[in-house]
Amino acid sequence: MIISCPQCATTRDLPAEAISPHGAPLQCTACGHRWRHQRHPGPYESARIIDDPQPAVQAALLDKEARLLAAAALRAERARARRAALRRVERHRWLALGAVWLLLLGAFFAFPDHIVRWLPGSGWVYARLGMPVNPAGFAIGAVQTGRVLTASGQVVLAVQGRLTNITPRPRAAPGLRFILRDAGGKALHSWVLPAVATGDIGGHRAAPFISRIANPPPGARSVEVRLLNDAQQRS
Template sequence: MHIVCPNCTTSYAVNPATFGDAGRTVRCARCKEVWLARPEDLSRAEARVPAMAAKASEPDPNEDMSAWGVTEDDDASAPSVPLVESPSISADWPVDANDRTEEADWATLAQHDAVAAMRATPPSRFAALRRFVPSLPRLFVMPRHSLPIATAAMASLLLALVIWRVDLVKLMPQTATFYQAVGLDVNVRGLAFKDVKVTTETVDGKSVLLIEGLIVSETRIPTALPRLRFVVRDEKGTEIYGWNAVLEQPGLNPGDKTWFRSRLASPPAEGRSIDVRFFNKRDVAGA
């Protein structure tokens, strides 16, 4: 009897007594296919093989045999072609080293094919960008001990902002708000008031306010002395009266100082405080 490989349809002559009722696991010697051959499969395969052989032996009625130089008599008188049986296979085959090597070779070839397919895939734009970026020169390389250096640099920057705050405010007046918020005074003019006193005296039966004090130069260069502005404020801090005064000395050298004095006759009765400052642009606009 015969069995037929379900994969490559190769036929094998076998002994049905070796299969039993439950069938037997066999492997094709040609394509290595493994399947379970049962007794009913043997009968179907036996019926299929003669049918295939008979079909192959029947001549095609449409085929012209004379073209091949063979007549019907010659074909009938020719001896039948002997049927060569396929080599038998064994169900209990050993797994030898050659099979393992062959399977390993197939796995290696499959892996190589996968790698070749990946290499054959055209690189994306991001892959091209990644190849380009590392080739650029490194503009800044952080030192190994960067934290102490960064801390020292930050401390130096803060110290410079404090020491040269006057120059910075002159260059960028909007930074004065920042220094005021952190509690640092910025003397742009380089002049400071010292020992300002407000006293009251009576002259010809009238009350007179006397404001006097000291102006000190705090710069390293000669500084011109602007006009002085005196402002009287009420208990709510509202300006109710103001006047200007011009100093006799036009300017001060570094470290110099000068005295000033001004009088106000018949001061407002609702006045509670007096401010002394230098004349500025806002005073020009309010004049």
């Protein structure tokens, strides 16, 4: 350590350890001046270290920020999971709806007779599609007519045919309506046969029917045979 005399500016070199931090009495060897020299920290001497609270504050702030970021990330993840669950539910809902529509469409084309029986208004749809529909489950065939002149001079028209149950299970025999038409197709007269048989007609079985009418209209040229529907059957 270089020491200068404040009186004559004579310098001398002393070890730094010779001067305490609180100062030391010195005497100049040149002029004899006495003074108390105070030690000042050099550029490479460390001053007294004090605790700096700034790193702890920064660490606390960083920890708080990390917790906030973690909470935000957790909320975002939960929101993403909820959105994914909603998308799955929506997708399953549409898949279920599509499956129901496919089942209904398949039933519409696979069971037209049943559909028309349950929804009578749907018959025109099958008609537009050119699909034959028989909701009653019976088919009329082998229709023949004949005229007989009785001893009293009456003309009796006999209409006969076969009623076939086209379903695999027994069904109650329905009634029939007979309509006489002229050459132009105009209805001239009609009558009803309440029931073809007294019981059921077995699945894929047929029952004969015959009905007679005395003195048919002279202009009758053809006869139409129809099945009675449930409402007509009850009336």
